[in-house]
Amino acid sequence: MIGATPPTSRELTRSSDRLSFIYIEHSVIHREDSAITATDTNGTVHIPAASLGSLMLGPGTRITHHAMMLLADCGATAVWVGERGVRYYAHGSSLAKTSRLLQAQAGKVSNMRKRLEVAREMYNMRFPEDDVSGLTMQQLRGKEGARVRKIYRAQSERTGVAWNSRKYDPNNFDGSDPVNKALSAANACLYGVVHAVVVSLGCSPGLGFVHTGHSRAFIYDIADLYKADITIPAAFDVVAESSEDIGPRTRRAVRERIKDGKILQRCAQDIQRLLVPQEIDDAEWYADIVSLWGDHGDVIESGQNYGGETA
Structure with a gap:
């Protein structure tokens, strides 16, 4: 070599x-x-x-x-x-040797109480001034929907671009009005960025907390944290300037907003915060160690023959 x-x-x-x-x-x-x-x-x-x-x-x-x-x-x-x-x-392979983030993700998404806690924390990360500690998932969806509509109206007033509602057909990009086309193009860009970070950390793109049943459910969860800061204002700015070449111009606008790389670092930090609030030690993050699972959830050293154990 x-x-x-x-x-x-x-x-x-x-x-x-x-x-x-x-x-x-x-x-x-x-x-x-x-x-x-x-x-x-x-x-x-x-x-x-x-x-x-x-x-x-x-x-x-x-x-x-x-x-x-x-x-x-x-x-x-x-x-x-x-x-x-x-x-x-x-x-390629994940940055992490440990599966701790993946295990935490699977454990929380499989537990109704913990899953709801993560969904609440996602809401708090976007709207920290709201107290959602006692809200159900249905109440969270309603509250989030109201807040997002308010963001759309604010961007419409800021740019002068008319806004009715979020409507799009994933199979017919040109069937939407200009601002909805711009939003679709911008969100697709953001999903790509988030997907790159998620797989780099060794998490599963398919194990979502708010979204579910799709191979990119967790991608949509995490991307929602940044739409108000990145894709929504970018889409309205593009349409306010012109209704021509919506797709390419929107992609360039999103690239300008993320080219400093800060969104990548922020995304990695947010994912770890949601799944494992305490910082993962470097020794664990990169340790190339495989253990065995015990009957009571304990961890047993691998690389040994346990043939002499009794029932």
């Missing part, structure tokens, strides 16, 4: 000190020793693989087998995305 010996788990950079996400497009991705290299017409950039969280591969990228091996050895992941991350296509 070409290059230096990959670092051990103890030599890897702490997750809190890593570059969380790096986006690359129109480049050839390779490796040189323990660094990922990105080469385009302007030259070559070296990225320390052990300091990388997730490599987002945009249009026009090619990546070598050795580069993928190095990412895997360093506990980083590769996610194939559209331009500026606004589409999700596929991903």
